[in-house]
Amino acid sequence: MTRTKATIYGWLLLLPAFVLLVSFTHWPALATIHASFFTTPKGTRPAIYVGLENYEAMFDDPVFWQAVTNNLIYALGTIPVSVALAMLMAIWVNEKLAGQSWLRLAYFTPTVLPMIAVANIWLFFYTPDYGLIDQIAHAFGFGATNWLGNPDTVLYCLMVMTVWKEAGFFMIFYLAALQQLSPNLAEAAAIEGCGRWTFFRRVTLPLLMPTTLFVLVNAVIGAFRLVDHVIALTGGGPNNASQLLLSYIYDIAFRYWDTAYAATLTVVLLAALSGLALFQFLVLEKRIHYR
Amino acid sequence: MSEIFIDGISRFWGPTRALEKVTFRVESGRFAVLLGPSGCGKSTLLRIIAGLDQASDGRIHIAGSDVTDMPPAKRGISMVFQSYALFPHLTVAQNICFGLEVRNVPTAERKKRLDEASELLGLTALLDRKPSQLSGGQQQRVALGRAIVAHAPVCLMDEPLSNLDAQLRQEMRLEIRELQRRLAITMLYVTHDQVEAMTMADQVILLNGGRVEQDGTPDALYGTPRTIFAARFLGTPPMNVINLSPEGAIEGSGGPPLADGRGDHAIGIRPEDIRVTAAGRIGARVETVEYLGADTLVGCRVGNQAVVARLPGRAGFSAGDGVSLDWPAERQHMFERSTGQRIDARNAT
Ligand SMILES: Nc1ncnc2c1ncn2[C@@H]1O[C@H](COP(=O)(O)OP(=O)(O)OP(=O)(O)O)[C@@H](O)[C@H]1O
Numbered sequence: 095m096t097r098t099k100a101t102i103y104g105w106l107l108l109l110p111a112f113v114l115l116v117s118f119t120h121w122p123a124l125a126t127i128h129a130s131f132f133t134t135p136k137g138t139r140p141a142i143y144v145g146l147e148n149y150e151a152m153f154d155d156p157v158f159w160q161a162v163t164n165n166l167i168y169a170l171g172t173i174p175v176s177v178a179l180a181m182l183m184a185i186w187v188n189e190k191l192a193g194q195s196w197l198r199l200a201y202f203t204p205t206v207l208p209m210i211a212v213a214n215i216w217l218f219f220y221t222p223d224y225g226l227i228d229q230i231a232h233a234f235g236f237g238a239t240n241w242l243g244n245p246d247t248v249l250y251c252l253m254v255m256t257v258w259k260e261a262g263f264f265m266i267f268y269l270a271a272l273q274q275l276s277p278n279l280a281e282a283a284a285i286e287g288c289g290r291w292t293f294f295r296r297v298t299l300p301l302l303m304p305t306t307l308f309v310l311v312n313a314v315i316g317a318f319r320l321v322d323h324v325i326a327l328t329g330g331g332p333n334n335a336s337q338l339l340l341s342y343i344y345d346i347a348f349r350y351w352d353t354a355y356a357a358t359l360t361v362v363l364l365a366a367l368s369g370l371a372l373f374q375f376l377v378l379e380k381r382i383h384y385r
Numbered sequence: 386m387s388e389i390f391i392d393g394i395s396r397f398w399g400p401t402r403a404l405e406k407v408t409f410r411v412e413s414g415r416f417a418v419l420l421g422p423s424g425c426g427k428s429t430l431l432r433i434i435a436g437l438d439q440a441s442d443g444r445i446h447i448a449g450s451d452v453t454d455m456p457p458a459k460r461g462i463s464m465v466f467q468s469y470a471l472f473p474h475l476t477v478a479q480n481i482c483f484g485l486e487v488r489n490v491p492t493a494e495r496k497k498r499l500d501e502a503s504e505l506l507g508l509t510a511l512l513d514r515k516p517s518q519l520s521g522g523q524q525q526r527v528a529l530g531r532a533i534v535a536h537a538p539v540c541l542m543d544e545p546l547s548n549l550d551a552q553l554r555q556e557m558r559l560e561i562r563e564l565q566r567r568l569a570i571t572m573l574y575v576t577h578d579q580v581e582a583m584t585m586a587d588q589v590i591l592l593n594g595g596r597v598e599q600d601g602t603p604d605a606l607y608g609t610p611r612t613i614f615a616a617r618f619l620g621t622p623p624m625n626v627i628n629l630s631p632e633g634a635i636e637g638s639g640g641p642p643l644a645d646g647r648g649d650h651a652i653g654i655r656p657e658d659i660r661v662t663a664a665g666r667i668g669a670r671v672e673t674v675e676y677l678g679a680d681t682l683v684g685c686r687v688g689n690q691a692v693v694a695r696l697p698g699r700a701g702f703s704a705g706d707g708v709s710l711d712w713p714a715e716r717q718h719m720f721e722r723s724t725g726q727r728i729d730a731r732n733a734t
């Protein structure tokens with residue numbers, strides 16, 4: 095084969111993946127950025143270039159700021175808890191105990207369930223009066239609570255459910271990392287008289303840091319990317335109390351059909367997420383890797 | 386005083402028997418080698434002594450007290466793992482000092498011991514490196530350093546030199562032995578390398594299939610093996626074990642009787658004890674000649690038995706030559722074939 099032929103051959107091999115990536119990832123991304131500088135076309139009226147007007151409107155939009163605040167609370171509440179829980183569960187099920195594989199399976203189950211199914215299960219837990227939580231509350235003499243209907247509790251209800259679903263998933267990564275650690279390390283430490291807590295703090299935790307970074311990046315992206323449960327449980331309500339950024343974008347785009355404003359919000363969300371991921375990989379990576 | 390006394394230790398995994406009624410004693414300050422083929426239970430025994438594994442039966446005594454139910458840290462031991470078990474995220478210095486830190490040894494004392502150990506092991510220039518930046522031999526020395534700074538009276542080592550090249554292994558053999566003498570450590574050293582056993586040990590405990598086959602000085606094991614297994618395990622090439630006919634002659638040869646024949650006996654003779662001459666007691670035919678430089682291995686056939694002789698320099702024989710073999714009677718060992726036990730009356734030295 096000549097050089098040119100080989101080059102053509104190579105490009106042909108790349109073509110299917112290339113076409114898919116361009117048409118479903120790169121092109122829509124560029125189109126979104128483009129659309130954020132125009133008005134939404136309506137009926138016979140075409141889109142008009144408006145510069146940064148959409149972005150200005152966003153800064154003046156109180157619901158946007160509420161969604162940002164909600165999403166930050168949601169992220170700060172769910173990520174540390176689910177990561178810490180995942181690590182604890184992994185350390186626990188990594189030990190030699192009876193029914194170990196059942197325990198692992200039990201912890202992993204929430205992960206394999208689709209979010210909609212999970213939302214339905216928790217919808218039952220949260221139902222006022224008849225739900226699991228209220229039935230338990232009755233047993234202790236408390237009255238009925240409208241968990242999802244109260245703006246003060248609804249966001250925390252979503253957070254509890256998210257931790258329940260995510261922790262098992264992150265546990266798998268920790269479990270894999272723990273099984274890479276040589277049992278000789280623990281034995282060497284035991285001979286030196288190193289207690290469980292010291293061993294965890296001085297050895298296990300530092301050796302799990304690369305996994306923690308990976309899990310954190312995933313958790314951050316997940317906290318801004320998951321939307322199914324909001325739509326299934328609350329639709330963002332009551333009074334936007336459980337509105338997250340993505341559910342707000344969904345509402346703007348598919349309930350109010352303001353595609354230009356939705357595009358603007360999407361660009362901002364993407365920029366923020368890319369920035370976070372870059373920070374985690376570039377800054378934290380340097381401090382974490384021990385090899 | 387920090388002697389080790391192993392009292393009837395057994396270890397079973399379901400039907401698998403790893404150790405059976407292992408009993409021996411290592412005097413304080415002595416270098417004992419636990420020797421045996423792969424799978425004979427050496428690591429299992431060492432882990433039980435360290436407290437990392439539980440015996441099914443039997444007791445462990447260290448320095449006069451029963452430590453069988455004590456946690457590893459309370460037994461007054463240090464251990465070097467076959468796989469080094471260094472902490473990959475800690476520097477050499479941190480690895481060596483890990484145990485001291487955990488035990489809250491004061492900083493000044495910690496530094497003193499670290500300097501001492503790193504000087505001794507030639508690690509001074511490497512103290513800030515991570516284990517992944519070290520060669521195998523250097524990692525090995527860090528593992529040794531960790532055991533040394535503990536100042537434990539008893540040290541356990543599990544095949545610590547198995548991953549090193551021949552040159553480094555020889556150097557480390559000398560270093561470890563020198564160190565053990567200087568610090569008067571009671572050492573229990575696991576290996577399946579008989580050269581390590583012969584060169585380093587005050588006492589060799591030979592294990593076979595989870596039992597103690599023989600326990601004695603290297604001299605005793607080499608000079609007066611108690612069983613055919615022990616006779617053939619030490620020495621390269623191993624001792625010739627030659628079956629005798631009921632008349633006491635070498636099986637299949639019409640040669641002279643070498644012992645008063647009483648059924649299933651075998652004689653043992655080390656290759657270096659055999660003389661090959663033109664006219665001797667036993668007629669043989671040369672089958673192979675291997676020239677090793679300093680000496681030559683001559684493989685012969687006598688009757689239906691194979692016999693290897695080790696001769697100095699170039700032997701000057703070639704395959705097919707007819708020769709005769711001879712050896713001094715006091716160098717000859719007698720075994721019972723069915724039990725593998727030594728039956729001549731010579732005492733262990
Ligand atoms: N966890 C276990 N479960 C079942 N059998 C085991 C276990 N650990 C060891 N054994 C068995 O016990 C026997 C002794 O093992 P051990 O590791 O002590 O051998 P070793 O003398 O150290 O061998 P090597 O020289 O190859 O390291 C072996 O037959 C092994 O298969």
Ligand SMILES: [Mg+2]
Pocket residue numbers: 427428429
């Ligand atoms: Mg072993």
